[in-house]
Amino acid sequence: MTAGADHTSTANAPLTQHLIRYGMELHPKPIAAAKGAVLTDVDGREILDFTSGQMCATIGHNHPRITAAIAKACDEAIHLFSGMLSPPVLALAKRLAGMLPPSLGKVMLLNTGAEANEAAIKMAKLATGGFEITGYAGGWAGMTSGALSVNFAAGRAGYGPMMPGIAALPAPNAYRCPIRHCCGKCDTTCADVGFDMLDATTTGARAALIAEPVESVGGIIVPPDGYWQKVKAKCAERGMLFIFDEAQTAFGRLGRNFAFEHFGVEPDILSLSKTLGGGLPLSAVATSAELEADLYDKHFTHVTSHVSDPLPAEVGLAVLAVLEEENLNARALEMGARLTAGLTELQARYEIIGDVRGFGLLQGVELVKDRETKEPDPALGSAITRRCAEMGLSMNIVTVASLGAVWRIAPPLTITVAELDRGLAILDDAIAEVLADRGSTSREAAAVPA
Ligand SMILES: Cc1ncc(COP(=O)(O)O)c(C=O)c1O
Incomplete structure (x- = not known):
């Protein structure tokens, strides 16, 4: 997404004659x-x-494996009642669990990145009993209300109060160090300062921290060595769950299946989206069997019209097959x-x-x-x-x-x-x-x- 889109230009008027403009400068030609x-x-x-x-x-756009997967779903099933599962959904859940460490062996299949983050946030709140969620300056989590509350890059102004209990840590930006005095020798001091601020403001009802392993909309921020280890340990000390949002970084973009593998830090909850569907709306949330059992006991509910739909699951299987085959x-x-x-x-x-x-x-x-x-x-x-x-x-x-x-x-x-x-x-x-x-x-x- 692009911050600061042009809201006043009339250059796009013919294109948007019947469309609501949503904050992007549009390419001049369809x-x-x-x-x-x-x-x-x-x-x-x-x-x-x-x-x-x-x-x-x-x-790649319209990869033949994706178009074949769509055709297969059209022959079999596109959409089902939310209480029904299908072979592609079971196969994709198994495939993802096989790629992930055992601590992330339980998955749920949704559609958009914002939706996956909403689910991850709700899971963290229900599991911990807290409500405070911390994000990152410059972070992007999505446009729906819960995700928007921890979306600090753009799109917040004018929509009234966000979720209560929201805070942001400074992004570990080596080029524009948020802790000026350590500029030039990037270390993890910004995490210490950020958590000091959180400790000063918490009501004690902490739930989670949500972060992109490499912040993307915030300017491709690659944290220094040891940063995520420190942050995860600080979350654990405070009873906060650690959520990685790998909307953009999972499935090959950084040369690994998951970016958290680069950093050697497994999250408590993992949010996957964009790159899983290869262009179709497909997202997933993964967590441990222990957390899932706890949530089940607490009546976790996140029923949507398209949870566990067969068509996007078939496409997800194709994307993961191509990732490996190619x-x-x-x-x-x-x-x-x-x-x-x-x-x-x-x-x-x-x-x-x-x-x-x-x-x-x-x-x-x-x-x-x-x-x-x-x-x-x-x-x-x-x-x-x-x-x-x-x-x-x-x-x-x-x-x-x-x-x-x-x-x-x-x-x-x-x-x-x-x-x-x-x-x-x-x-x-x-x-x-x-x-x-x-x-x-x-x-x-x-x-x-x-
Ligand atoms: C890191 C990250 N998380 C979540 C989202 C939201 O995903 P979606 O637009 O599919 O709701 C985005 C979208 O740009 C993103 O970059």
Whole structure:
């Protein structure tokens, strides 16, 4: 999602004549087809996709295994009564439990990331008897009311009170250290300070902390070594459950099935979404058999119209099969190294690139006015992003207040070498053109937020 979308422009008026505008600057042309890493608009123009749709199409758009899975479900069953299970649901639950450690061996299948986080939050509240939920500055958890309460990147203003008992920790941002005096030598002091604040404000009814292992909308924040170990231990000391939200990071993007494997920290509850459905709405929540039994005894209820639906489960099975068959974890690391090398080379030539960071095929590029002051340059970033789209490359810039202006680069893991290189070349040309224009045209012309 993109913070600070343009709410006033009339440029999209013909497209949105019958649509409610929801806070995104829209691509000027409808997209007629999506295949692999390439989108084709209604005029037949191709656009390379460096965002995997909305960070979901990790195995590429319309992968033949996904379309076959949909066809299979159409022959068998698409949707059932919530009290009925089907072979694909049982198979996907077994498959996920087999990929996860025993401490996360019980799963429930839902649809969106926000819905999975709602379920995770409710599970934590019921299990602990508390209600205080802590998130992260810059974190994204979803747009429904409970998830929005711990969604600190954007979209909070104007909707009245959030859930009670909400707090946010500072993101462990090495480039913009929240604890200024340790800047330059990133350690885990920000976790100590954050928990000191929580301890000062708690009413004692703590329930959980929810975190993205690598914060994405918040600017691709990779925490320092030992950070998650420290945070998990602090949660355990305080009786808080530790929830990892792996909407964007699970199933290959960081070169592992799950990002928590990178950090060596297992959550008490795991939220999975986006990348599990490969473009269809499918999410899951996983926890231990012990917690599940406790919740069952306490009458945990989270019945939805599409809980345990067979069609998305069939698609989830196909996504996990492709992840393994096409060796996408290794591919993410290989292509990620190529992407990092390309971005670092751009950084060497363009002063506006203050930082390049990330893991595998989730890379962040921070745009600044000045490398010394690190003042963010969202207007320039938006102008280049727009130029990229005109030149055939779909890029996403996140402009979260005070955290900077960061391109979030996350192409499908199946992107070819030629496509990746073409995308980098377009980015290079777009930067050069916008910088050249900047001398001759008004700076304000580029100052429309994305
Ligand atoms: C980390 C994270 N969690 C949850 C969500 C919400 O998922 P959804 O939009 O499917 O509700 C998002 C969406 O961007 C996300 O990035």
